[in-house]
Amino acid sequence: MIPDPLEFVGRALVARGALVEAPMPDGLEAILPDDLARDEGIGDAVVLVARADPTRPGAIACGIGTAMLERHVARAREQCPRGDLRVRGGVRAGHARSLAERFVVRNGKVEIRDVGPSSGIYALATVAWTVEADDRFEGLVDLAFDPVSGALVDPQFVSFVADMGEPDIPVALSPGLVEAAAGMIARRIPARLDAVIAPIAAQIERRAARDHARIVGYYEALAVEAAGARRRLEAAALAARIAQFARERDGKLAELGGRYTLRIAARLATMRWVDTDRARVAVRMVRRKSHRDLDLHLPPGAHQLDRLTCEGCDCSTAAPALCDEHLHVLCEACAPVAQGRLRCPACGALG
Ligand SMILES: [Zn+2]
Ligand SMILES: [Zn+2]
Incomplete structure (x- = not known):
């Protein structure tokens, strides 16, 4: 789908920190952070419209051919250079x-x-x-x-x-x-x-598991130590102490979850x-x-030669097999054995 110019500008502003709402047809309301408003040379609360509209004085037109759209398209191009x-x-x-x-x-x-x-x-x-x-x-x-x-x-x-x-x-x-x-x-x-990411994820998971084990072991040792000293502690006090250790440990483990969560x-x-x-x-x-x-x-x-697309899974294949029904092109994973009648995912998808 070709993006609507107004929507395109709206998204570009949102990506740079603006709040954008669409309370009216063919128009957006945008609230811009100060530095963005300065950068754009517009106010910090503006109305964006698809085309110049005399009934909306002060509204900024963002349609094809407008300076606003061209500026944002140029910026998008810089972010994703295209060299044909x-x-x-x-x-x-x-x-x-x-x-x-x-x-x-x-x-x-x-x-x-x-x-x-x-x-x-x-x-x-x-x-x-x-x-x-x-x-x-x-x-x-x-x-x-x-x-x-x-x-x-x-x-x-x-x-x-x-x-x-x-x-x-x-x-x-x-x-x-x-x-x-x-x-x-x-x-x-x-x-x-x-x-590409699987080996990195495995490496991070190993570090997370090691830290997890270290924290669990540390609090286990504290609990054992406290239990060993139980003659000096009332049963209730010991239970309270152990519950306290468990809370601290769970807090540390929760932090660990945050630190080792992959953000891709x-x-x-x-x-x-x-x-x-x-x-x-x-x-x-x-x-x-x-x-x-x-x-x-x-x-x-x-x-x-260009590798054909598998019609079963959308990957590519240099040595396809064909299904019997529609002669769909199937890769080595979709048709591991080419002899006999194939179970064809592409035919399956046709119902
Ligand atoms: Zn396939
Ligand atoms: Zn088929």
Whole structure:
């Protein structure tokens, strides 16, 4: 979905500490912190409207073409630099054909029907992540794919593009393509982050467990010591003392929970769109008496064909199996054994 300009400005202000409410149609009321109001050159309590409205004097217009919107779009661009590129030539049809000849469908045959030049757009996203607990960790993960098919592109293509140098003028994108790309990033990044963060989480968990054991052991020792001295203590006083230890211990353990709770954040750090020539191999995948036609692609610099998207789980696969019913493309996890009738998650989802 293309964001509504007014909503976009409203969100941008909220992200910088403003309070924004929408009490009227086509309008927002915003209360800004002093420094933000100064920075924006507007009052600290303002009305934002989609377009200039003589019945609302003093209201600030935020629609397409307004200074307010342009300022916020420019700021958003700074936060997520976009460097687009056009790649012309470099199509290796022969190489694509020889890779396609070795392309494996685990339970079917592949017939090559046509090989030739074509073009396409790839989305190259870099996501910056941070994990904070008792310590701070940060890093980047890349995701490069064809937003039309979801196919993952060989990292060699990303290196090839990185070596191409200066970004070009922006690639023209349809809203549908941007939406598809945003959806794929949102669906695929969590799994990528999980893989990166798992060892960090394990390390933090080990430290938390060690501190937990230390606190529990310390108060246990205090309780044992108090019980050992029971001849000098009344039973009631001893019980009160032990209850006191338990409270102190629980307080310390609760603090520990806060200190070792993972706070994970991720944001799109850069987004590149690459409009490139590439080789296309039209193949027919044949399973028993059915077939399905698909295109495989090889962009410049890539050593491998783009990896098809599994229709069962949305990950990617270099050696798919096909389901019997609709010839859905399934990855090694969704169809670990390709012999016999497959249980197809994609057909399951169709009901
Ligand atoms: Zn799968
Ligand atoms: Zn299926």
